[in-house]
Amino acid sequence: MRKLSYLLLLMMAITACNDEPKKVEIADNTIEKPAPKIVKEYGYVLNDFEVVRDTVRSGDSFGIILGSHGVNPGKIFQIVEKVKDTFNPRKVVIGKPYVILKENDSAQTPKVFIYENDLINYTVVNLGDSISAYTAKKPVTITKKTVSGVISSSLSEAIEEEGLNYLLAHEMNNIYQWSIDFFRLQKGDRFKLVYNERYINDSIYAGIENIEASVFYHQEKPYYAFNFLTDSISGTREYYDEKARPLQSFFLKAPLNFSRISSRFSPRRYHPVQKRWKAHKGTDYAAPHGTPIWSTANGVVIASSYTAGNGNYVKVKHNGTYTTQYLHMSKRAVKTGQRVKQGDIIGYVGSTGLATGPHVCYRFWVNGRQVDPFRQNLPAAEPIEEKYIPSYFAAIEPLKAELGEIEFQQINTEI
Incomplete structure (x- = not known):
């Protein structure tokens, strides 16, 4: 019996030595917090x-x-x-x-x-x-975009219908102001654009960078415009057509953004203030009081004054041939002897002098004789230098192809 008990104790000891100790797993509930985003x-x-x-x-x-x-x-x-x-x-x-x-x-x-x-x-x-x-x-990225539009009533409405920034209409007016009268657009006129927009940090819209290329069909005639660097030192860029001709004219078509032409150049017109028939040797542009008036070409101010008939007026000599005058201003913004560039503000619309309402009377002289500017064959701006023409055509070739790939909407010309 004693031997049996000893044997049992020995077997129990051996079994205990061979048993692996059980591992007790403790759940780790610690959650690692993500590192804060670096701003x-x-x-x-x-x-x-x-x-x-x-x-x-x-x-x-x-x-x-x-x-x-x-x-x-x-x-x-x-x-x-x-x-x-x-x-x-x-x-x-x-x-x-x-x-x-x-x-x-x-x-x-x-x-x-x-x-x-x-x-x-x-x-x-x-x-x-x-x-x-x-x-x-701030870091700015440039995004290229393409768009087309069809005129139903006005350029601004066509831009709005496409959900585009109204500044595009302003840019297009600046480009084509020497060749297209945007107050006389027709239903069915249409355009295509390749343009660039600015974005801050890739997300915040920061406006129009530029229009690279465009074509505007007015009365079925295409008007092309391509943005080209003409001076790499100054960074000067101008717009030219598909034949490398400048879009800019020596003179702007009008001295302001106007609502309508209230009276044209005429050898005989009934004067609304003086109540008699007389020649009207100017073009009257009706516009709201305070509308900026700009010089239609580069030149020197030879008069900035006031008379009972003209009211506040400015006269600009552009060269030995051409002179312009701007009447009935509410306020003059330049002085005699001052040099002005095309598009510089020289005054603001008013009704001073013999005027019944706010407008600017625009007068035009050729070799000292007052004429109707709409009947003049006015000179164009400086062409591209001969040395740049090959690089110009090389630059516009892919842009012209890109314009060709943009599709127009279905044109509805029904009244």
Whole structure:
């Protein structure tokens, strides 16, 4: 019996030694937090700062804004004196956004002030010990787009119907203002565009960059326009047609954006103020009071004055052959002797002098004789230099093909 008991104890000991210890698994409920997303803007890692975003409000000034964030008057004066050549604190504009970057600690001391001049350009003012200021631009990407449209009533409505930015209509008017009268478009006129848009950080729309190429069918005649770099040093670009002819004329078709021509050049017209028949040696463009009036060509202002009949008027000599005059202005914007370029604002629509309502009377002289500008064969602008013509045709070939691939909508010419 004693031997049997001993044998049983021995077997139990051997079994116990051979048993593997059981592993007890403990659930790990720890959740790893994702690393915070690094936010970079204006050349700074915003995660490193306490960020304050706001806009300039009525009554705000640079000093008031900084003072409300704990910057003392002495420091503000020092900052203003240091940065005034780069950033004029007295010209902050109501409604403009700004950002203040503060130390990310309990003191939250302002370190950087960022003022947004516009959608793309901004000014950075370092508020620390090394006070300084500089201007910079947000990253901008350019996206190419193509579109077509058909005129049913006006260019602006055609642009709106396509869901496009109204600025495209403005750009097209600038391109074709010497060759197409947009107040006389016909139903069924149509256009194709290859153009570029600007986007900030690939997402925020920042306007039209340019129109690379376009064709406008007016009265079934195609008017091509291609944007071409004519001077790589100055960056000058102009528009030319498919035969390398300039679209720009020596003279604009009109001295303003007008609503209608209220009276044309005529040898005999009943004067609405003087109540008698007399020659009307000008073209009257009706437009709202204050509409900008621009010079129709480059030249020198030879008169900027006032008379009882003309009211406020400006006269511009363009060369030895051509002179123009602009009457009944509410306000003149140039002085005698001043040089002006085509499109420069020289005054604003009014009804001064012998006028019954707001308009500009546009007068045109050729060799000292007043004539109807609509009956003149006016000179064109400077052509492309001969040396650039081969590269111009090479540049427009793919653009012309791209225009050809754009399809028009179905044209409905029913009245």
